Amino acid sequence: MIRNYDKLIFEISKEGREGYSLPKNEFKEQYCPCALPANLKREAAPQLPQVTEFDVVRHYTNLSNKNFGVDTGFYPLGSCTMKYNPRINEEISSLPAFNLHPATPDDAAQGALEVYYNLAASLAEISGLSAFTLNPYAGAHGELTGLMIMRSYHAQRGDHKRTKVIVPDSAHGTNPASAAVCGLEIVEVKSTANGTVDVEDLKPLLDDTVAGIMMTNPNTLGIFETEIPEISRLVHEAGGLLYYDGANLNAVLGKCRPGDMGFDIMHINLHKTFSTPHGGGGPGDGPVGVRAGLEHLLPNPQVKKSDCGKFYLDCDEKSAGNVSNFLGNFGVILRAYTYILTLGRENVKMVGPLAVLNANYVKESLKEYYLLPIEGVCKHEFVFDGLVDKSTGVTTLDIAKRLLDYGYHAPTIYFPLLFHQSIMIEPTETESKETLDEFISVMKTVAREAKENPDVVKNAPYSTPVRRLDETTAARSPKTTYRQLVAE
Ligand SMILES: *Cc1c(COP(=O)(O)O)cnc(C)c1O
Numbered sequence: 451m452i453r454n455y456d457k458l459i460f461e462i463s464k465e466g467r468e469g470y471s472l473p474k475n476e477f478k479e480q481y482c483p484c485a486l487p488a489n490l491k492r493e494a495a496p497q498l499p500q501v502t503e504f505d506v507v508r509h510y511t512n513l514s515n516k517n518f519g520v521d522t523g524f525y526p527l528g529s530c531t532m533k534y535n536p537r538i539n540e541e542i543s544s545l546p547a548f549n550l551h552p553a554t555p556d557d558a559a560q561g562a563l564e565v566y567y568n569l570a571a572s573l574a575e576i577s578g579l580s581a582f583t584l585n586p587y588a589g590a591h592g593e594l595t596g597l598m599i600m601r602s603y604h605a606q607r608g609d610h611k612r613t614k615v616i617v618p619d620s621a622h623g624t625n626p627a628s629a630a631v632c633g634l635e636i637v638e639v640k641s642t643a644n645g646t647v648d649v650e651d652l653k654p655l656l657d658d659t660v661a662g663i664m665m666t667n668p669n670t671l672g673i674f675e676t677e678i679p680e681i682s683r684l685v686h687e688a689g690g691l692l693y694y695d696g697a698n699l700n701a702v703l704g705k706c707r708p709g710d711m712g713f714d715i716m717h718i719n720l721h722k723t724f725s726t727p728h729g730g731g732g733p734g735d736g737p738v739g740v741r742a743g744l745e746h747l748l749p750n751p752q753v754k755k756s757d758c759g760k761f762y763l764d765c766d767e768k769s770a771g772n773v774s775n776f777l778g779n780f781g782v783i784l785r786a787y788t789y790i791l792t793l794g795r796e797n798v799k800m801v802g803p804l805a806v807l808n809a810n811y812v813k814e815s816l817k818e819y820y821l822l823p824i825e826g827v828c829k830h831e832f833v834f835d836g837l838v839d840k841s842t843g844v845t846t847l848d849i850a851k852r853l854l855d856y857g858y859h860a861p862t863i864y865f866p867l868l869f870h871q872s873i874m875i876e877p878t879e880t881e882s883k884e885t886l887d888e889f890i891s892v893m894k895t896v897a898r899e900a901k902e903n904p905d906v907v908k909n910a911p912y913s914t915p916v917r918r919l920d921e922t923t924a925a926r927s928p929k930t931t932y933r934q935l936v937a938e
Pocket of ligand 1: 734
């Protein structure tokens with residue numbers, strides 16, 4: 451039986467029920483927004499559901515229980531780095547002292563500006579670059595910012611014909627998307643059978659119309675790009691810049707630095723590498739760093755420190771532009787800063803090795819059952835190409851759905867596009883051996899089911915609030931209002 455509070459909130463509405471009432475407006479006309487022009491005022495009251503506060507509490511609490519998060523279970527979503535988010539990060543980011551209006555004058559926001567300045571300095575040290583902006587709101591926004599810097603670099607040198615950006619075929623979809631938004635033309639470079647950028651394929655692409663190359667390292671296959679020194683030499687010789695997509699920085703944290711590898715510009719996803727809850731697409735923050743000589747191109751405003759230790763906002767007229775209204779997602783900045791300080795210099799160096807150990811442990815334990823297209827040591831994540839035994843027709847989608855019945859979030863599926871049945875697994879460094887062993891055992895069970903009773907896997911899931919959805923329609927034409935739903 452469907453309980454009353456499991457229904458849509460509009461369906462349980464009862465004329466006259468109230469959960470909350472606003473105090474009577476005691477202000478005179480001139481003090482209230484009644485000064486709105488008549489054509490902007492409502493003629494009728496909004497048609498909100500009429501429900502009690504208790505109805506609303508139960509409705510949303512039950513909805514939230516249908517959700518799956520990193521705090522409810524193992525979440526091996528490749529590329530997304532769903533690691534543990536320490537509670538102290540939340541505590542610090544909710545301190546009332548940091549609850550500032552974004553337009554607070556510099557003088558009254560010295561503490562917040564100091565956090566911004568210090569985090570930018572830590573990221574510069576971690577990545578081997580010269581300076582960072584924390585203004586972009588996400589990784590993809592960081593990519594756009596970085597490409598704007600690349601474009602401005604060439605434009606300010608009068609080198610206007612550089613309109614192409616080289617992107618590997620294994621790149622995350624945001625790379626070519628950001629390049630397109632930035633008005634650059636995308637040229638694809640192929641990967642070798644080992645999954646790394648093919649230097650021989652790259653060479654003929656390099657000419658005086660190339661603005662630069664975007665590389666992800668470790669790449670989206672979880673593989674370290676070993677040819678970077680050669681690629682760096684070739685691209686720089688051709689007059690281009692090297693952009694580092696740092697979404698996977700997790701894997702090399704404390705081991706090596708993009709700046710030392712020859713990269714000129716990079717972004718970091720604070721919400722991945724430096725732990726912030728980021729399910730469902732946000733919130734995030736995508737700091738962008740540049741090597742020495744490019745600092746003036748960072749977006750405005752920039753946080754600077756005067757000789758007497760005062761923090762202030764500065765604008766450079768040569769900047770590549772403004773990318774956000776204020777100084778990034780400050781709540782995420784606070785969490786990342788807390789995370790770095792609580793780990794400390796020594797433990798930050800353990801993040802990469804542990805992420806790599808966990809990924810290799812899961813990979814080696816399962817490769818007998820799941821097809822491993824690229825052998826060898828991976829970094830923080832790896833990709834299977836479906837089951838080894840494909841004779842029963844069980845697909846990657848079926849496996850992902852079956853995992854939900856066992857209480858696990860599905861890995862990333864059908865990405866990267868290099869294989870037909872990609873299953874991309876990233877366990878992260880914060881999972882225990884016990885959790886990994888349980889997951890390995892469930893993955894083996896699913897592989898066994900696929901062989902012995904394939905229909906069970908093909909019809910999964912059975913235990914979720916909804917079964918298989920038409921995911922294309924759900925993504926392309928979502929019904930987001932009650933009116934759209936009842937219009938059916
Ligand atoms: C997540 C990711 C991005 C995009 O970052 P967002 O913060 O989601 O915008 C870009 N590149 C790679 C490799 C990623 O994993």
